[in-house]
Amino acid sequence: MNEIRDFSILELENFLEGINEKKFRAKQIFKWIHTGITDFDEMTDLSKNLRQRLKTYFYIENMSIETKAASKDGTVKYLLKLLDGNLIECVLMRYEYGNSICLSTQAGCSMGCSFCASTIGGKVRNLTAGEMLGQILTIMKDQNIKINNIVLMGTGEPLDNFENVIKFLNIVNDPNGINIGMRHITLSTCGLVPEIKRLAELKLQITLAISLHAPNDDIRKNIMPVAKKYGLDELLDACRYYTEMTNRRITFEYALMQGINDSVENAYELARRLDGILCHVNLIPINPIMEREYEKPNKFRIEQFKDVLTSSGINATIRRELGSDIDAACGQLRRRHM
Ligand SMILES: C[S@@+](CC[C@H](N)C(=O)[O-])C[C@H]1O[C@@H](n2cnc3c(N)ncnc32)[C@H](O)[C@@H]1O
Ligand code: SF4
DSSP states (O other), X not given: OEEGGGOOHHHHHHHHHHTTOOTXXXXXXXXXXXXXXXXXXXXXXXXXXXXXXXXXXXXXXXXEEEEEXXXXXXXXXXXXXXXXXXXXXXXXXXXXXXXXXEOOSEEEOSXXXXXXXXXXXXXXXXXXXXXXXXXXXXXXHHHTOOOOEEEEOSSSOGGGGHHHHHHHHHHHTOTTTXXXXXXXXXXXXXXXXXXXXXXXXXXXXXXXXXXXXXXXXXXXXXXXXXXXXXXXXXXHHHHHHHHHHHOOOEEEEEEEOTTTTOSHHHHHHHHHHHTXXXXXXXXXXXXXXXTSOOOOOOHHHHHHHHHHHHHTXXXXXXXXOTTGGGTOSTTHHHHHHO
């Protein structure tokens, strides 16, 4: 049996042809799937016979909501249970410009960043494209809303699950489905250089966010094991390549950790390293997790860091902390329930 949410229209067309059904039904089926239905009998414009046939080949995963926590600012954090019992997190954020959803791409993560709760139990498995889509459909249905933006910033390293993530992007971008424009999608990576280049060559118009968190290799290696494999020069070259291929501005994520990467010297060094790259720096006060001792710098130090960047010609903003009253640090909810 196959999860039907994993199928693009083209794949559905081929499948239907293979079982001697009309190809044009694929679009109808695809549209129904993206309304969030979980029962083939809800596809009321298909014959009973075809619905019965679909049930013998496919299933639709009905993810159960294990817990849901709503913040005063409208952020809602979900813990969803997959068919095999794995738990994954996703978060709904409401902005003036629309609803954004932060999705998980893997159950756990193998990258080992020292400040991140998602990696503490390691990687369990990759999520399928259908399981990424399922997170959106579950929230859309639960809240009765439309989703306008997607950020791949939940648990997992998206570029460590390259094929499924690209498949998911093409499915959500299809005008017959939930139809989210590539420019409304952000993919965040810890910096897997070969995959960044591969992504650049696809020339999708998504926003690429790089979790940088350090102005040099010494600090980066201390907090992100991936830096031992790909140095900063190599990573920034891949970023330049991405901007050349796509004409898209890169976002650099920089989580400020007191005494680790938040000094004025760090800010000047960062500005020097990013000079000439079409980019924006997103400064995030670290969200402390139970298992580690990182702390946020105070407000003055955060502002000072930003001022050094902007006065050096680097576009920088401090990220508003959404959902801070509901334990929003990535991976914490899942961790607590494991
Ligand atoms: C959880 S990761 C998932 C995407 C991808 N694996 C990555 O590292 O970019 C999303 C973002 O959350 C950041 N992050 C992880 N733990 C954090 C924490 N405790 N406080 C603030 N940001 C954190 C990551 O560095 C990254 O920028
Ligand atoms: S920050 Fe991203 S890459 Fe690093 S451990 Fe967390 S999820 Fe994995």
